[in-house]
Each structure stands twice: as structure tokens, then as C-alpha cells.
Amino acid sequence: MTSTTAAVRAGLARGRAEVRQTLTNGQDLWNYIFPSMVFLIVMFFMRDSTVPGTTFSLGSRTLPSVIGMGIAFGGLVTLMMQLAVEREDGTLLRAKAIPNGMLGYLIGKIVTVSGMTVVAQSIVLIPSLFMLDGITIDWFTLIWVMALGLVATLPLGAVAGSMFSNTRNTGIIMLPVMGLVAISGIFYPISAMPEWVQGLAQVFPIYWLGLGMRSAMLPDGLSAVEIGESWRHLEMLGVLGAWAAAGLIVAPMVLRRMARRESGSSVAERREKAMQRVT
Structure with a gap:
């Protein structure tokens, strides 16, 4: 068995273990359940409009x-936060000490975040099928869009997480992410926005993930309010595929560079600063 194969197997095992641990830890599970419950309540009150x-x-x-x-938040924000936390507490330094440890670590995180993202979205989807009318799911489209969307966003989350050695600074990313949500047609039809806003939104994965999910769940007639009056699956595949390919190339290089800068003294310094903030 090569060291790379061993790292992949270790990463898959680590990811499965972390998913089980999250599902049995009340506080961690609540962090996934609470946002899903908020969205369910909002849609409950919107059902008659x-x-x-x-x-x-x-x-x-x-x-x-x-x-x-x-899905986009799971890939971009959740992985970013976990990387920042585990860089601060020394987990990344321990992974660095193992042959191909960073590869195994990254695979483990991808499995964990992907698994819990699916769980969190299932909490929204399953009750909504009974609560809302008119939802007809094309499971094939839903699965390939979700899978490709996670592959497109998880490397971006890894790159963003590698930029911060302090969890307090990760909030800097939230503002542009929320801005992209606002212009990506999530809560308001993007076709009603200015053309330059439409063009900007179409560069990023959030718009295409929303469009892909709408194409998988809504009647074809509702595509009339979308750009081009269609679901544009080919363009969706192209943009998400391009982000996935770029991320899979760039993320490992960025993580390896970040790992080279990690040392026992830098972790100790960050812990000391964290303790000073607490006290």
C-alpha cells in the first residue's frame, strides 16, 4: 500500500468517525439543526403566499x-471555520507530522462537511415535502448538482480557512458571502436585477447551486423567471465544473504551503493569545 493510498483510507475513516461523533454530540448537532429549523419556520409562513x-x-x-x-454555506463557511479552529488548536500541526497527513486531513474534512451538509439539508427538505405543495423532485438532477456543488465549494472553503490563523478573523469572509447570496436569486428572482448584477452573480457557484436545486424541484414553467427562461444545465455544469477543477488544483497547494508555516511555537503563541482573550 502506498503512502497516498494509506492517507486516503485514513482520511475516509477519519471523516466517517467525525460524522458519527457530530451526530452524537448535542451541541455540534444543534449547530446544524438550528439554521434548518429557522428556514423551515420561514417557509411555513410563506406557504400560503x-x-x-x-x-x-x-x-x-x-x-x-x-x-x-x-450546500454553498456548507462548503464555503463550515469548512473554513473548522480549518481555522483546528489550525489554532494544533490539529493541523499534528497532521503535518504524518506522511501525507495533510492529504488525509483534507479528505477527512471533506467527508465530514459533505456528510453533515447532506444531513442538514435533509432536515429542511423532508418536512417541506409534506408541508409545501407543488414540489416534484428530479432526484438525478438533485444528486448531481449537490455533488458537483460540494466539489466546487469545499476547496474554496479550504483555501479561505488557510488564510486565517485566528477564528475571530473568519468573519471577514461572511460579508462577501452574504453579499453573493443577496444577488444570486436565492430569495428574489435574479432576472429582475440589473444586468451587471446578473453577470457578477453568474461567476460564482452560489447562483448556480440555487438554479440547479430549482431545476430539480420546481415545474418547468417556473424557468420563465430565470435568466434565458431556462434552467441552463450545460452552463451550470460548465461553471461548477470549472470552480471544482480550479479548487482541486489550488487548494492542496495552498494547504501544503500553510502547513509548512506551522510550528509548535506558532501554535503555542496562538493558544496564549486565545487564553488572554478569555481572561
Whole structure:
């Protein structure tokens, strides 16, 4: 068995163990359940409103966009936060000491975040199928969009997480992410926005994840409010695939560079600063 194969197997095992641990830890599980419950409550109150010009439930129209946003947040924000925390507490330094340890660590995190993202979105989706009308799921489209979306966003989360050695600074990323959510047609049809905003939103994965989820869950007639009046699966595949390819090339290089800068003294210094903040 090569060291790379061993690292991959160790990463998969680590990821499965972390998923089990999260599912049995009340505080960690609550961090995933609470946002899902908030979205369920919002859509419950939206269920009797209709999309302007139609009789289709506004809650049903919002559901797939919320799930697309949840996938993007899982890949971008959750992985970023976990990397920053474990860089600060020395977990990354320990991974660095093992042959191909960073590869195993990254695979483990991808498995963990992907697994818990699926769990979190299932908490939103399953009750909504009983609560909302008009949802008809194309499972093939839903699965390939979710899988490709995670591959497109997880490396970006890894790159963002490697930029911060202090968890307090990760909030810097949240502002641009929320800005992208606002212009990506998650809660408001993007076709009603200025053309330059539409062009900007289409560069990033969040818009395409929302569009992909809408194409998997909504009637074809509702594509009339989208750009080009279609679901544009080929363009979706191209943009998400490009982000995935770029991320898979760049993320390992960035993580290796970050790992080379890690040392026992730098971890000790960050711990001391963290203790000073607490006291």
C-alpha cells in the first residue's frame, strides 16, 4: 500500500468517525439543526403566499434556493471555520507530522462537511415535502448538482480557512458571502436585477447551486423567471465544473504551503493569545 493510498483510507475513516461523533454530540448537532429549523419556520409562513403572477406557493419556490444556499454555506463557511479552529488548536500541526497527513486531513474534512451538509439539508427538505405543495423532485438532477456543488465549494472553503490563523478573523469572509447570496436569486428572482448584477452573480457557484436545486424541484414553467427562461444545465455544469477543477488544483497547494508555516511555537503563541482573550 502506498503512502497516498494509506492517507486516503485514513482520511475516509477519519471523516466517517467525525460524522458519527457530530451526530452524537448535542451541541455540534444543534449547530446544524438550528439554521434548518429557522428556514423551515420561514417557509411555513410563506406557504400560503404565491409567486407574483402565478398560483404557485412562494414557500415552495424558495425551498430549493434555500437548499442550494445551504450546500454553498456548507462548503464555503463550515469548512473554513473548522480549518481555522483546528489550525489554532494544533490539529493541523499534528497532521503535518504524518506522511501525507495533510492529504488525509483534507479528505477527512471533506467527508465530514459533505456528510453533515447532506444531513442538514435533509432536515429542511423532508418536512417541506409534506408541508409545501407543488414540489416534484428530479432526484438525478438533485444528486448531481449537490455533488458537483460540494466539489466546487469545499476547496474554496479550504483555501479561505488557510488564510486565517485566528477564528475571530473568519468573519471577514461572511460579508462577501452574504453579499453573493443577496444577488444570486436565492430569495428574489435574479432576472429582475440589473444586468451587471446578473453577470457578477453568474461567476460564482452560489447562483448556480440555487438554479440547479430549482431545476430539480420546481415545474418547468417556473424557468420563465430565470435568466434565458431556462434552467441552463450545460452552463451550470460548465461553471461548477470549472470552480471544482480550479479548487482541486489550488487548494492542496495552498494547504501544503500553510502547513509548512506551522510550528509548535506558532501554535503555542496562538493558544496564549486565545487564553488572554478569555481572561
